[in-house]
Each structure stands twice: as structure tokens, then as C-alpha cells.
Amino acid sequence: MDYNPAHTAVVILNWNGLRYLQEFLPSVVAHSGNCEIIVADNASTDGSVAFVQEQFPQVRIILLDQNYGFCEGYNKALQQVEAKYYVLLNSDVHVPERWIEPVLELMESDENIAVCQPKILSQQHPGFFEYAGAGGGMIDTLGYPFCRGRIFEHLEEDKGQYNDVQEIFWATGACMFVRANVYHGLGGLEPAFFAHMEEIDFCWRARNTGYKVMYNGFSKVYHVGGGTLHKSNPRKTFLNFRNGFALLYKNLPSKELIPTLALRILLDWIAAFRMILAGQTKDAKAVLDAHADLLRNSSYWGRQRKKHYHKGNFPKLAGVYKGSIVWEYFVRQKRTVKEL
Template sequence: MVQTQVDLVLVTYESRPVLPAFFHSLRQFTKPPFRLLVIDNNSKDQTKAYLQAMRKDPFFGPQMRLVFNRTNLGVAKAWNQAVKITSGRYLVFLNPDLVFTKDWLQKLVQSAARHKKAMVVGVKILNPDGTIYHAGANGKIRGKGQMDRPGLFDQEKKVRWVQGSCFLVKREIFGKIGGFDERFFMYGEEVDFCWRVRKAGYEVLYTPVSIYHYRKGSQISRAARLQLRRHSAQLLRAKWRKK
């Protein structure tokens, strides 16, 4: 089974409130074998203690590794850190505020394996109320705000970029285009990465695997989030308007 080649990568920061739902659904809907790397960006709440407890769990413990950073490195740096200390053919980058659905990982990996030129594979991100948050983007985000239903965005499709709360990357692409741009502290790093993948002649693929995203992964103020989003948007414009 190709899943033996999968490293799941979870980056946490002040994420304690959402972790029980994440781990419960991961246990319920994810078939081993897989490896789970959790990188904590110096949380000050009870995140570290919770992760250490999960490390002792019989289901997660044998395949789970914890890394505790001394400072908050941001998302892109933590993802690059994960690339260096994992070895699987596929890396699946995850937010802590996710709830999974049945056989999500098996379906995601099968889709990646079918499409040889696709170096990034994203999923159907749903809001808690069942509306679509993101189904890939071609100019604009597909499906945003629509109530999900059978037949809606249920086909694999090449897209320009996918949303970064849950997406697969084939390890081989890092040797061709490098890692994530560490100037993006949070937000925008997956967009930049997808654009670099496509510029290098490879594909970004959307696959209709449903994942619920609660968008409360870190206890960061609304003002701080807005500032981070604006900064990332400025970086993207400055970097890609010259291309």
C-alpha cells in the first residue's frame, strides 16, 4: 500500500482547544500505516502537554514524532523543517483545526499516484456548516460559500493553486524548485509554492476529498491575523508581478 510512504505534518501554535477533535477524527478515519510529525512553534498554552500525552497513545505513539521549537518560526519555516527530517515519498501538510472524513488519506494518495505530473494535490475544504471554503482556485476560488452536495466539484481538476490547511506534496518537487519561501510567516506560502510548481512545468491538482476546516487553529487575535494576511498578500504581489 502506497500509504507507507506518507508523512503527515502538523504545525501547532497555541492550538490546544482544537486538538482533541483533530486527533479523534484522525484516529477514526485514517488507516495506518502513516507517520505523523508534529512541530510545535513554542506554544505557551497546554498544547505541548496535550501532544506529549498523545505521544503515549497506543494508536499514535508508534508512528508519532514531536519537535518543540524554542521560538515561533512561522508556517513556511516549520514546513521546511519537516521536509528535512522526514523521508516519505508524500508529505501531507495539515492544520490543527481539521476534522477528517472516511478514508481521506487513502483517497488523497491514490489521486496523487494516478497523476504523475501533479506535484501538489489539494482537497475540498468545507466549513463546519457544510458550505465550501475552497475547492481549488483558477483565478478565483471555486465553490466558495456554496452548500456542498453530491456532484458539486466532485471531479479531479488541474488548478492554479490549492488551500494550505490540507494538501499533499510529492517530495521529489523540493529537489527541483526548493522549499517554501520563508518570507511568508503565515498565509500565502502555499499559493507561492503552487505557482512555482506550475512555473517549473508541473501540475497542481484538486481532488474531491472532503475535509472540514474550523479556521481556529491558533489563538491569534483577529487584528494580528489581518496584519499577517496583508503582509503575505503584499509579498505575493511584489514577487509575482515581475514574473
């Protein structure tokens, strides 16, 4: 099936990412066909906007008045973009030829597909999957996300094992194709997340309202990863733990909510204790700060649950591993999805 890419907008959210725009924007311009290419700028101060204006006048620029973060930055930018499909693309992604067509052709074949991602490989090590998305996102019953091709820090070599089309639980925000009407219908990304796990929350909401989230391994892109916050940054630890907990509170069915959250609190505290033993005291504090932040803002998260919650059957959704990935990885030493 042929699809006219002129109905698609590739939107790169930028904040002081000049070095990435210099390296990767040329491939996006060269290999995105008739798609509209947009750089939405979160009030950068590093010359990013001037670079795009001078070197790529065909690229549209949306100027935001401050750094709204990943979530609200995209929400505000996409209010100004008319298209059938959006591609949310990180600035640190290299795209080869024909990276768009296989995904759009799949989405055109089924109007119930709301979100899709390609295969995500490492820019530094192209033969291996990249952390953020890999071969499609999954989640376990305690809300721990992982991917086909990536469990925690273990990254698989790409040997064609995920050259398929597969329904998944979540698609990566590093390169996420989404129907514009669904994006706006669901209220966009959760602004309070700021960054990290926002795509899981969005995909969960889409799944609960009857849409499919897909992976198409016949398209691929190459991602640097960690361009905004390195994994060793305590701010990233805070966002991951805070957002991971809020993700469950917003979306879990009522009968599973209390026992799941209780166990997650215990596991989070164990993780913090391990960080202290490893000398990572700032990260341990970030975990505790995450829990404190959730308590301080419990009324907000309660309103969000009431606003977005649907009575979905979480364990029966595609991409949910009916066990504990923490147990399988750290105790049983299983490193790949095929071993689970």
C-alpha cells in the same frame, strides 16, 4: 490503483493549539491508516506537547525552539521527515474515513502532479464549503485569489457541483498533499511570508517549473478556519496585503509586472479608504504598513524574484481567471465561479 500510505507523513504544525489537538487529532489518528503522523510544535506553552505525549504516544513530535510561523515552521520540521508525500494539515481539521486514499491514488497516477488538495468543507456548517481552499484555488489576472465554492466572503452550499478532479492554480495549506522531493526542490514555503498566501506562492512556483496542482473532490475534510488569526485581526490584514503584493512581485512575468502592481496599489488604497469609512482604522493602517514593509524590504524581494522567477505564461496557466474578480463580485454581483 492501490497505494501504500506508509510512504506518507501527515504533519500538523502546532502553536498553542491544545484545544484543536484535543478535538481533531483523534480523527487523524483513527483515519490515516499506516501514515506516519507528526506534530511539529512551534514552542507552545499551553501543554500541547504533554497532551500528545500522554494521549497519543504513537504520534511523533518534532520540537522547534521558537515560533517560526507557518512557513519556516514547516520548512524546519520537514527537513527532519523522510517520506514520498507530505500532508500539511492544519490542527483544526477533522478528517473522515478514506480522506487520504483518493488523493494519493491520483498523485500516483501522474508523476507531474506535485500538489493536491481534497474538498474543504466547514466544520461548523458541514453542508457548505470552507473559506480556505473550498473546491480548489483560483486567481485572477491582478493576483486576487478565490476558490471554486468561495469568492471573497460568499461560501457556496455543497451540492456536489465540485465532485470532480480538476487542475487548479493553488491548493490550500490547510490540507495540502505535496511530493517531498518537489517541496525541497523548490525550497519549501517562502519564510518571509510567515503565514497566509504561502501556498499560493509555492503552487505558482511549482506551476512555473512544469508541475501540476490538482483538486480531488472525491476526498473531503472539515476545517474550522481562522484558528490562529481571526479575519478581524489587523495582523491578518497586514499579512494578506503584504504577501499578496509580494506574491505578484516574485512570480509575475516581467511584461505584466509594472502595470499589474500599479493597479494593485490603487486597489489596495481604495480598500484602505473603505476600511476607514467603515470605522476599521486599524485595518486601514495595516494596509499602509504592508506597503511600507514591502518598500523597506525591497532588496530582499528583489533577490527572491531573481532566485525563483521562471518565464511562465501566467494568463495561460490553469486556474487563472482572465478578468477582475473584484469587478465581477463587487460591481456585477457575481457570487459563484459558474457565474463568471
